[in-house]
Amino acid sequence: MVAKSNVTVIIPCYNDGLYVMEALDSILNQTLKADKIIIVDDGSERETRKVLESIDHENVTIIYQENQGVCKTRNNAIQLAETDYILNLDADDYFEATFIEKAVEVLNNNTKVAAVGSWVKILKNNVLEKEIKKPYGGSVKDFIIINNGIASSMFRRKCWEMVSGYDAEMQNGYEDWEFWISILKHNYEMVILQEPLYTYRQKMQSRNKSALNKYDYDLRKYIFVKHKELYKEHFEYYSLELLRKNSIFSRNQNKAKETIDYRIGNLILRPIRFLKRIIKK
Template sequence: MSAKSNVTVIIPCYNDGLYIMQALNSVLKQTVKADKIIIVDDGSNQETKKVLENIKNDEVTIIYQENQGVCKARNNAIQLAKTDYILNLDADDYFEPTFLEKAIDILNHNQEIAVVGCLVKTLTNNRIDREIKKPLGGVVKDFIVKNNGIASSLFRKQCWEQVSGYDENMKNGYEDWEFWIAILKHNWKMHIIQEPLYTYRMKLYSRDKNAKENFDYDLRKYIFFKHIEVYKEHFEFYATELLRQNSIMKSIKNANNSIEYKIGNRILGFIKLFKINGK
């Protein structure tokens, strides 16, 4: 590979033998080649291991670990990277060929930008959905209510070092959301390329879906307290936005029984208590 890109691609893989080759090929076919690709097998099943063992490419390094989660997998791989830029890619998703070329150019010419993502296509039952997901990116204030980025983005390794890597306590999800807040609160920005250059695969079971359905409140609370100074600085914005979202949910038929509405009420109750106690 050409060393000019200054990029290492990190692909954690856990039981994604059906999809890993599509993800890998989307990196190999980039118009600007990465310096190195590191696949981390996070304790996958034998079917996936067989797929990985058949990858014979000098541009690809495969490391194996017992199942320790995506944060540990990413941190272990990023530690090995010798480039200034890191690109995350989930093993069941893929990029369009021009993503790296466009993202590298943005980081090279904008020193205030730490992270570059893009608009997102979704793949459901092997069909591309019509709706395009449009994360906003921006500054840390834009991330305190919801994640306005995507996990598979290009970022500066110095930012990973600055925040001591991914938080390995976040085993149940939302680790990328917390990672972006940790970076952006140091006065960095995230840029979103206004093209759908990334495809996210919707599956019947996914870590993202499990996080939202089973751990949403606890994960949000963890992020809140870990970055409490950010939430204090933007408290009125945060509380007002939660009130607005809860009001919208209340106006929707049967919303009072939805998970989102119940979680929203729990968070608002917590916010009110936080404000009253003056913490």
């Protein structure tokens, strides 16, 4: 008899037909099987739909919908889950075979843990990078400056219910960061398994890059305003951390200016800047 994991895996999919089978296989090959896998096609083009239509597995449910964005897509799928634990997985990423087993063990043994993630391997141009991303997890205090977790983590369904799910206003990114803050401020913690059990595929164009390059300030401001009382509570820590990061940034900037490449570049650009001033006159 196969042991029940009490886990539902949610895989939002938007035009990831090239990768979704690898993501699905990483779940089907777990040492502790998920009770159910829900793939939500968020308005993908035909090629991806063809891949999804070819999937035939008793534990896999596929939902097709018009494009609604990742927050609503996750919420729609989680509403259908009947298990206590939910595992998010982006359709272009994958887990190592022992992740579910190890994450379930943590959640079963500690009621104050709301979510479990792991260290992260980075896949770029189909080659694994040497560097391993090592988020810390922790309490809400560890999340007010940066996101110390990862989106593809396992969490308690009751925590999702407690905070009314993912905030659909965060359609441009950072929704997982805000989700963790919303949960952890209720005296919960996130545990990070200190093994690289998750692989993140880094693309040339991605929602994460877009969030950082185009919407970073607005998204951070939204999180700050929504959780203003939390930031007031940890005002001294928050302020000192910002000062520390600003100091590090300033030192790195000065170091960059002292490099030979910077000096050569400055010499090359100097006559161009001079010409620009002359033209403006």
